[in-house]
Amino acid sequence: MHNRKTFKLFSLIVLLILGLTVTSCVGVGTARSGWSGVVAGEESVYLGSGAGKLVALNSSNGFYQWQEALESAASGGGLGCSGATAAVIYSTPVLYGETVYIGDGNGRLYAFNVSDRQSKNVTLNADKPGAIIGNPLVAFDSVYVGSTDGNLYAYDAASLTYKWHYNTGGEIWASPALWQDSVFVASFDKKLYSVDAETGQANWEKPFEANGPIIASPVVFGDTVLVASLDRHIYAVNAETGDLQWSYPAGETDGEAPKRWLWATPLAGEGKIYASCMDGIVYILDQNSGDLVDIIDIDEPIASTPVFAGDRLVIATESGKIYSVNTTSYQKIELRNIDAELASPLGVDGTTVFIHSTKGNAVYAINGETGALLWSTSLS
Amino acid sequence: MDIGAIWDLIILKPMINSMISLSQVLWGSFGLTIIILTLIVRGAMYPLTLKQLRASKAMQSLQPKLAALQKKHGTDKEKLAQEQMRLYKESGVSPTGCLLPMLIQMPIWIALYQAIIRVMAVNPESFLNLSHYLYSWPVVYEALPLNNQFLWLNLATPDYLLAILVGLSMFIQQKMTQAPAAAGASPAQSQAQSMTVMMPLMFTFLSMSFPSGLALYWVTSNIISFIMQYFITGWGGLEPMKNRLVERIAGIFSGKSTISLKNRLISNGEKYDDSAGDDSKGPAGDDGVQESALRQETGEQEPPGPKKPGKEKGKAQGKKSKRGKRK
Structure with missing residues (x-):
């Protein structure tokens, strides 16, 4: 009788420990893998891998050159799962001279020298760590980067010494954009801000306000700054004053208005705006008036920011289909299906398009005009 | 169309979009939305819950007689089954009476749980994934992302106090579903009693890892359950x-x-x-x-x-x- 009780108690404890260990390791929601894009240098391309590493590949054949792991973050479950987890990288690296700047999901900004691979890093806000989702911007010997803690930060580009920060009312996922001596930053608080690049003071009397959060990065053309909001509108704003110039759709929505999120950053070129939408349509607008010029029906959600490759617009769908659109006739061609989930912005060097699938854990280089696969590298 | 797509279309998408729209009425508070939507869903399920609890109570009232039959025909399984069926028939109790209402409610509970996880969007990937579930209603697009701050909680991160409340409320709820313990409990009763400790402990530790938005849903749901239980079956094992x-x-x-x-x-x-x-x-x-x-x-x-x-x-x-x- 006594033995039976002991056995039951022992079984209960074993079951409990097993259960607790398993349950404390369980996560919720979609797994974090990041969506870093690829940036091309002279002989190398750089990207943040799904495993939390800054990777350098030979741009002509895709061979590994080097990789550096970003610092891991402490994590803790109820029991058993506490430990370190690899950094998650959403930010696309930025190459400035011989230095690659990249931010991670733990709110650290890194500067890697690509020649000697020496690195520096700084935590943006040690008290209330946010995540860096957008790309850094390097200008005037400074590096500007937004954080989900709601601040736009400025650091000295060489030493990573803190200069100033500007607080917005919401998380910052968008990359900052530069116009003259102003830095534009868009926020989850539905606002677009213009900040003096030197002092960090607001330039506009009041920020421009949309009806929904802004995730896509601002785009500058001429004296206009363009933002696409989750309210499914595209706004063209005067860069000097912050006044609205036009918006699309302008009034009540009609049949050709975006039906889902404008997640990807729009592109501006040759008098046109190309706005890719999660409803599977690329809206082509006139830069000056915001009038709809044409639409290209891709028929699948687009989360990756497209690129221009020569005279073509290259678009990637979430499911991994790559399309090329002639920017004069707006004819589309399916270049290739890489059959991997895509959310990372595309990279480009001339007519070569670089595609990074963090879920597929691979990088592809294709010819943006013919669709020929130049190389592919598994990052496993 | 696979079963996942049908599930999303019929149950999950309506739940997600209702949740986001409701949040607009509730000052954009996700915490309040979780509580109110749980109340609404549980309220809509009330007739089924009532049926389930009554069937469960009827089964509990038969326990002494079933125990007596077990004692009498312990070795003769066939005879025991016959006698049990006869007892059920005479008492007008269906042994599966509480299962059917529970099975009908189960998909709704699961959908509510999934909807909370998706709308909470604890990381950027989840937020991007949420776009696949949204209707093209302006109210939905302007409401997102929802405000994750509620009382002292950040609903996207775990909270230990709420985790303890999950365990406590679940223990109370489970205890109330049991008949008051009698001396010489059957193996099934002993198993049920050990589950009243195991399950709340498990959920406490789950809540320590999960975003507190889910814990808030569990606490709300447990509180509603034990209030209903009290009015229908009383304190039970408590x-x-x-x-x-x-x-x-x-x-x-x-x-x-x-x-x-x-x-x-x-x-x-x-x-x-x-x-x-x-x-x-x-x-x-x-x-x-x-x-x-x-x-x-x-x-x-x-x-x-x-x-x-x-x-x-x-x-x-x-x-x-x-x-x-x-x-």
């Missing part, structure tokens, strides 16, 4: 605990805590040595007075069991004391 608590509180107010120990021993049929309770020997004798007085106040009958000289003395003292009081 009755003895409740009684002990009431006694203890009564003991604290009268300044004598030993009363609860004595009552517990008596109600368990254990021997309570009251010999030290002579008038001449100290305060234990007063306990007897208070125990008796408490029984009279609560209308509780004296527990069965062999009467002991000390007990008789206590009762006599109680009478004496009351007379004294009247004087």
Whole structure:
């Protein structure tokens, strides 16, 4: 009788420990893998891998050159799962001279020298760590980067010494954009801000306000700054004053208005705006008036920011289909299906398009005009 | 169209979009939205819950008879099954009566749980994924992302206090679904009793890893469950605990805590040595007075069991004391 009780108690404890260990390791929601894009240098391309590493590949054949792991973050479950987890990288690296700047999901900004691979890093806000989702911007010997803690930060580009920060009312996922001596930053608080690049003071009397959060990065053309909001509108704003110039759709929505999120950053070129939408349509607008010029029906959600490759617009769908659109006739061609989930912005060097699938854990280089696969590298 | 797509189309998408739209009415508060939507869903499920609880109560009331049958035909499985079926038929109770309402409710609970996870969007990938579930209603697009701050909580991160509340509320709810424990519990009852400890512990630790938005849903759901349970089946297995608590509180107010120990021993049929309770020997004798007085106040009958000289003395003292009081 006594033995039976002991056995039951022992079984209960074993079951409990097993259960607790398993349950404390369980996560919720979609797994974090990041969506870093690829940036091309002279002989190398750089990207943040799904495993939390800054990777350098030979741009002509895709061979590994080097990789550096970003610092891991402490994590803790109820029991058993506490430990370190690899950094998650959403930010696309930025190459400035011989230095690659990249931010991670733990709110650290890194500067890697690509020649000697020496690195520096700084935590943006040690008290209330946010995540860096957008790309850094390097200008005037400074590096500007937004954080989900709601601040736009400025650091000295060489030493990573803190200069100033500007607080917005919401998380910052968008990359900052530069116009003259102003830095534009868009926020989850539905606002677009213009900040003096030197002092960090607001330039506009009041920020421009949309009806929904802004995730896509601002785009500058001429004296206009363009933002696409989750309210499914595209706004063209005067860069000097912050006044609205036009918006699309302008009034009540009609049949050709975006039906889902404008997640990807729009592109501006040759008098046109190309706005890719999660409803599977690329809206082509006139830069000056915001009038709809044409639409290209891709028929699948687009989360990756497209690129221009020569005279073509290259678009990637979430499911991994790559399309090329002639920017004069707006004819589309399916270049290739890489059959991997895509959310990372595309990279480009001339007519070569670089595609990074963090879920597929691979990088592809294709010819943006013919669709020929130049190389592919598994990052496993 | 695969089953996942059908599930999303019919159940999950309506739930997600209702949740986001509701949040607009509730000042964009995701915490309040979770509570109100859980209330609405549980309210809509009330007829089914009622059916389930009543069936469960009917099954509980048959337990002593089933135990007797088990004892009688323990070795003859066939005969036991026949007798059990006969008992169910005679009593008009279906052994699967509580299962069907539960099975119907299950998809709705799961959808609500999934909707909360998706709308909460704890990381950028989840937020991007949420776009696949949204209707093209302007209200939905302008509401997102929802405000994750609620009371002291960041609903996207775990909270230990709420995790403890999950375990506590689940323990209470599970305990209430059980019949009051009888001596010589069957193996099935023992298993059910160990589950009342295991499940809340599991969920406590799950809540320590999960975003507190989910924990808030579990706490709300558990509280609604045990309120419903109370009105339909009463305190259930929580009755003895409740009684002990009431006694203890009564003991604290009268300044004598030993009363609860004595009552517990008596109600368990254990021997309570009251010999030290002579008038001449100290305060234990007063306990007897208070125990008796408490029984009279609560209308509780004296527990069965062999009467002991000390007990008789206590009762006599109680009478004496009351007379004294009247004087």
